[in-house]
Amino acid sequence: MSSPSPVQVQSAQPAMPPPPQPQPSPQPSSSQPNSVSSGPTPSPGGFQPSPSPQPSQSPATARTPQNYPLQVPSPGPLNTPGNPSSVMSPAGSSQSEDQLYMDTLKQLSKYIEPLRRMINKIDKNEDRKKDLSKMKSLLNILTDPNTRCPLKTLQKCEIALEKLKNDMAVPTPPPPPVPCTKKQYLCQPLLDAVLANIRSPVFNHSLYRTFAPAMTAIHGPPIIGPIIPTRKRKYEEDDRQTIPNILQGEVARLSSKFLVNLDPSFCSNNGTVHLICKLDDKNLPSVPPLQLSIPADYPDQSPQWDNDSQQYEANPFLQTVHKTMTSKLLQLPDKHSVTALLNTWAQSVRQTCLSAA
Incomplete structure (x- = not known):
C-alpha cells in the first residue's frame, strides 16, 4: 500500500468522531444548517450544542480566553477570611472588645484604694447617700470579676473617676529615705527622749531613779558634812x-x-x-x-x-x-x-x- 500523502492526512483529521455529547434539543438542531452554510468551516466541537445557554468553546479557544473577553465575566471579590477587605467576623470583634475592656479595667485599678477611703469618709454623711451608692457600684465593678458592664459604661466610669481624682487625693508613694550623711551624736537619742518627756510631772523622779545609781558608782556617795549634835558635848569622867x-x-x-x-x-x-x-x-x-x-x-x-x-x-x-x-x-x-x-x-x-x- 502506498502511504497517504500529507494532504490526505490533513483532510482525514477532521473525520475523527467527537466525544459523546448530550442529545441536542430539537430547536437548536434546526438552526445548525444555516450556521454551517453561512460561515467558514468550523472546528468539530462547534457542531455540538452546549447544554448551557452560553455558546460552547473549542479546545483552541479554551486555551486562548483573550479572544472573548466580554463573554466571560470576572468574578467579584470573595469575602474570605484572608481578604483584607472582607468584613470582620463576630468572634474576632468580641475578642478585641474583651481585650480593650480588660486593659481599661487594669488602668482603673489604681483608683480602688482611694475610692474605698472616700466611701469610708462619706459613709456617715446623710446628704451624700446618692453619691455613696454610685461609688459603691463603681467599686463593685472594679473589684468583682463576676460583675461585667458594657465597655461604654466602663469608659464613662473612667471619666467620672478622673473628675473625682482631686477629691480622692490619690497618694503618691513617698520617696525613699535618703541616708543621712550628717554625723549623729552618740547622746542624741537620749536628748530626744528628754525633750519628749520634759513636761511630765514625774520627770525629775524618773531622772533620779535612772541616773542616781550610775552617778553614785562614778563619783561615790555624796559628801556630807559632820552632823553637829544638838546636845552639848560631854566632859570627861572627872569633869x-x-x-x-x-x-x-x-x-x-x-x-x-x-x-x-x-x-x-x-x-x-x-x-x-x-x-x-x-x-x-x-x-x-x-x-x-x-x-x-x-x-x-x-x-x-x-x-x-x-x-x-x-x-x-x-x-x-x-x-x-x-x-x-x-x-x-x-x-x-x-x-x-x-x-x-x-x-x-x-x-x-x-x-x-x-x-x-
Missing part, C-alpha cells in the same frame, strides 16, 4: 557633875509614877543638876515632861522649873494644864522640895481632866 546625896535620896523615895533622869544636854561644873521628869500614871493622860534645875545648895534653895511653854501650847488641854500649874506654884512656900513640885504637877493634870469631864 562630870556630881549629884548631892540629899537629892539622890529624895529621888529614890519618889512615887513610881514619876520617872526622873539626868538631862544629858546639860553638864555644869557649878553643882547645878538638870533633871527630866516624866509622869507615868495609868489614870492620867500623857503630858510633856518637866525640866528641873536643882541648885548646888539644895535644899536651901528651891528647885526651878524651866518653863517651856512651847510644849504646852499644842492643844487647849495642855494650855489649861500649864495655866493651872503656874497658879499652883505661886501657892507653894518659898522653900519647897522636888517632891512638892512634882506632886503639884500631877495635881494640875488631874484637876484639868476633872474640869474637862
Whole structure:
C-alpha cells in the first residue's frame, strides 16, 4: 500500500468522531444548517450544542480566553477570611472588645484604694447617700470579676473617676529615705527622749531613779558634812557633875509614877543638876515632861522649873494644864522640895481632866 500523502492526512483529521455529547434539543438542531452554510468551516466541537445557554468553546479557544473577553465575566471579590477587605467576623470583634475592656479595667485599678477611703469618709454623711451608692457600684465593678458592664459604661466610669481624682487625693508613694550623711551624736537619742518627756510631772523622779545609781558608782556617795549634835558635848569622867546625896535620896523615895533622869544636854561644873521628869500614871493622860534645875545648895534653895511653854501650847488641854500649874506654884512656900513640885504637877493634870469631864 502506498502511504497517504500529507494532504490526505490533513483532510482525514477532521473525520475523527467527537466525544459523546448530550442529545441536542430539537430547536437548536434546526438552526445548525444555516450556521454551517453561512460561515467558514468550523472546528468539530462547534457542531455540538452546549447544554448551557452560553455558546460552547473549542479546545483552541479554551486555551486562548483573550479572544472573548466580554463573554466571560470576572468574578467579584470573595469575602474570605484572608481578604483584607472582607468584613470582620463576630468572634474576632468580641475578642478585641474583651481585650480593650480588660486593659481599661487594669488602668482603673489604681483608683480602688482611694475610692474605698472616700466611701469610708462619706459613709456617715446623710446628704451624700446618692453619691455613696454610685461609688459603691463603681467599686463593685472594679473589684468583682463576676460583675461585667458594657465597655461604654466602663469608659464613662473612667471619666467620672478622673473628675473625682482631686477629691480622692490619690497618694503618691513617698520617696525613699535618703541616708543621712550628717554625723549623729552618740547622746542624741537620749536628748530626744528628754525633750519628749520634759513636761511630765514625774520627770525629775524618773531622772533620779535612772541616773542616781550610775552617778553614785562614778563619783561615790555624796559628801556630807559632820552632823553637829544638838546636845552639848560631854566632859570627861572627872569633869562630870556630881549629884548631892540629899537629892539622890529624895529621888529614890519618889512615887513610881514619876520617872526622873539626868538631862544629858546639860553638864555644869557649878553643882547645878538638870533633871527630866516624866509622869507615868495609868489614870492620867500623857503630858510633856518637866525640866528641873536643882541648885548646888539644895535644899536651901528651891528647885526651878524651866518653863517651856512651847510644849504646852499644842492643844487647849495642855494650855489649861500649864495655866493651872503656874497658879499652883505661886501657892507653894518659898522653900519647897522636888517632891512638892512634882506632886503639884500631877495635881494640875488631874484637876484639868476633872474640869474637862
